[in-house]
Amino acid sequence: MIINKKTKKIIGLIILVILVFNLHPKSQAQNDWSKMENLQKEYEKHETSLRAKLEKAGTTEKEIKVLDQEILKKQEEILDTEEKINTLQLIIDEKNREIEIIENSVERQKIMIAGAIRIIYQYEQISIFEALLKNQKLSDFLSSIEYSKELQGKLQELLSTLKETKRKLLEEKMLLEINRKELTSLQSTLDTQKQALILQKEAKNKLLKKTNKDVDTLTQKMTELEKQMFLLQSEGISIPLKKAITFAVQAEKRTGVRAALILAVIKQESNLGSNVGTGHYPEDMHPNHRDAFLDICRGLGLDPTEVRISKKPSSYPGWGGAMGPAQIMPNYWEFIAPQVSFLSGHNPPSPWNLEDAFTACGLILARNGADKKDYDNEFKAAGLYFAGGNWKNYEWYPKQVMAKAKIYQEMIETWR
Numbered sequence: 001m002i003i004n005k006k007t008k009k010i011i012g013l014i015i016l017v018i019l020v021f022n023l024h025p026k027s028q029a030q031n032d033w034s035k036m037e038n039l040q041k042e043y044e045k046h047e048t049s050l051r052a053k054l055e056k057a058g059t060t061e062k063e064i065k066v067l068d069q070e071i072l073k074k075q076e077e078i079l080d081t082e083e084k085i086n087t088l089q090l091i092i093d094e095k096n097r098e099i100e101i102i103e104n105s106v107e108r109q110k111i112m113i114a115g116a117i118r119i120i121y122q123y124e125q126i127s128i129f130e131a132l133l134k135n136q137k138l139s140d141f142l143s144s145i146e147y148s149k150e151l152q153g154k155l156q157e158l159l160s161t162l163k164e165t166k167r168k169l170l171e172e173k174m175l176l177e178i179n180r181k182e183l184t185s186l187q188s189t190l191d192t193q194k195q196a197l198i199l200q201k202e203a204k205n206k207l208l209k210k211t212n213k214d215v216d217t218l219t220q221k222m223t224e225l226e227k228q229m230f231l232l233q234s235e236g237i238s239i240p241l242k243k244a245i246t247f248a249v250q251a252e253k254r255t256g257v258r259a260a261l262i263l264a265v266i267k268q269e270s271n272l273g274s275n276v277g278t279g280h281y282p283e284d285m286h287p288n289h290r291d292a293f294l295d296i297c298r299g300l301g302l303d304p305t306e307v308r309i310s311k312k313p314s315s316y317p318g319w320g321g322a323m324g325p326a327q328i329m330p331n332y333w334e335f336i337a338p339q340v341s342f343l344s345g346h347n348p349p350s351p352w353n354l355e356d357a358f359t360a361c362g363l364i365l366a367r368n369g370a371d372k373k374d375y376d377n378e379f380k381a382a383g384l385y386f387a388g389g390n391w392k393n394y395e396w397y398p399k400q401v402m403a404k405a406k407i408y409q410e411m412i413e414t415w416r
Contacts, residue, residue, distance in 0.1 A: 049218055071204070074197040081190045088183050095176045102169045219407060245412055247358040254343045255362030256371035260412055261378050262362050264404035265385055268397070269327040277320065277327075279311035285321035285330075292330035293321065299348045307352070324351035326361040339363055361385075378402065 244266075248259035270277075281304045282290055297304040310322040322329055328336070333351050340349040340360050349356040365371075370381035382398035383391030391398070 068204070071197060071200045074193055074200060078190060078193045078197065081186055081193060085183060085186045085190065088179055088186065092176060092179050092183065095172055095179065099169060099172050099176065102165055102172065105165055215403075219403065241411070243354075244358075245408075247354050248408075249412070250355065251358040251362035254359055255366045256373075257362040257365045257381075258370070258373055258378070258405070258409070260405045260409035261365060261370055261382070261401070262358055263408040264401045265361055265365065265382060266325050266358065267404050267408075268401050269322075270325045277308050277310035277322065279309045279320040281305055281307065281309065281321075284309060284312040284319065286319040289319075289321050289330040292334045293323075296323075296330055296333060296348075296351070300350050324357045325354060326351065326357040326364075328357075328360055328364070332364075333360070336360055336363055375402070378405070 244263060245259065248262045248266075251257070251262050252259040279285070281293060285293060293309075294304055297307060307323075310320040310327060312318070312320040323333060328351055337349050340356050340363065341347050343359050343363075344353075344356050346353065346356055349360075351357060351360065364385055365378075365381045368381035368384040369377040372378075379398045379402055380391070382401040383395065386397040387394045
């Protein structure tokens, strides 16, 4: 067959068009994957930094607890000092009253002594002859002499009492001065303690502010990266975020668990379904789960050897076998499947179906207390989801989940 030049040109153009339409999508996909990989690497870098900050935040929490204890101690010291000041002030007030009484007593004694001195002086001015003439009877004369002696004795007694009273007054004034100095010292101590308390509180607030700022900065960066990744995902790289949010909100209505928490757990478990495992039946699955797995596959019409499951770990003892975006083990899926079916209307439900997976995740979290929608219960529920009763040994997991949930909550509120 002879092909002329015109025909060759036409064939060449057809081939070129075919190449262009075939190569362009491939090139675009490669660019998308390259972008996704770069974004994922940057995201993981920030996630590592955030994990370190959260771990540091755990240390910071301990430091804050120490500061709180010190603050409490300072407050107790201040209360103790204030109590001492109040007690001392009462003592000082009592001393002032006692001194006032003693001073009044001194004044009265002075008046009595002055009166006694005047009387004695008057007796001393009268001669014995005049006294005899003044007193008609000798007994009266002798009585006046006796009275004069008695008066002098009384004067001596009054002088001694006055001297003792003045000594006591001086002693009380010295004690009062000591008390006043102690009060001044306590007030100075109180001022120092209050200043130390202010500094402790400032240190605590500064520590909290810095930690929260670091976490918020990283969270914000991760949010931006999440948005960029989801933009690519919506073009077909993985699950579009809006679709994931739709399933999560639907699961929230069905189970009472926050959509943001469900998204965060599934993100943690399988990157929202884009990574459901590289393991295979039966080598990666524990024998106890194999029968349940075969029943699930049989009910869904799936070849168990072709279905992807989580891979058996190579770096530590354990088994794989978790299924779908929510990474649920076969035995537990069989237990929860009737509830999933009732809520989703799928019969049978599938752990690889996004709607069923999100619903199942919400049900498990709800059973663990996340439907109460407070931080502590959500934190614990995420830990139980990952490690069951041993979750406290793996607190890094719920910390990461809660950090992701915060990001998703902001996105959900923005897009609603």
